[in-house]
């Protein structure tokens with residue numbers, strides 16, 4: 376059933392300007408207990424959100440969409456971060472072998488139909504995995520891209536509430552948090568990858584570019600589709 380807009384208004388009014396740790400504690404423990412999951416790419420800044428989630432409940436369900444096209448460094452980093460933070464609820468979801476064979480047998484689809492590739496490798500597996508939850512948490516922030524400047528803390532995403540506790544954090548906030556808690560970096564960040572997705576669709580970012588400028592270069596595409604346009608209390 377679609378989420379009524381006044382539910383989002385109320386959440387935004389109560390928690391839309393609260394610190395991320397407060398938003399996470401309230402949504403994980405009080406508002407959606409047992410009915411909320413974190414979705415993480417285990418990318419460049421994922422450790423910040425996951426560290427705060429682990430401090431509240433390390434058994435929180437964390438969904439990692441394993442597209443089959445990730446950098447090997449991301450898979451290694453995922454496993455290292457799970458151990459470092461003591462996360463016990465991480466689940467990998469992704470396309471079936473039959474879907475890969477039928478829809479992208481030669482692994483070229485990202486080069487000629489990235490929307491179709493994201494649809495079967497990311498959007499559909501995540502949609503199946505989220506069916507058992509009422510809400511999910513993302514680590515998106517406004518500074519990451521011009522397309523995210525209006526990102527609210529609470530959104531309606533179809534039949535789910537989507538929570539973006541770090542929406543207002545700056546690049547400096549993220550860096551300070553990483554340093555304070557000595558969080559391990561994704562190994563590709565040092566090579567200039569500031570936003571890390573699948574290997575065929577991720578490139579190094581030049582100085583002055585948006586952190587997400589290296590995603591789907593050459594295509595008129597800025598999001599994979601799991602963060603589709605959603606309703607927010609501001610109507611943005």
Ligand code: SF4
Pocket residue numbers: 442444484485488489490492493494496497572573574575576599
């Ligand atoms: S990011 Fe690229 S490789 Fe990954 S699912 Fe989307 S199009 Fe395919």
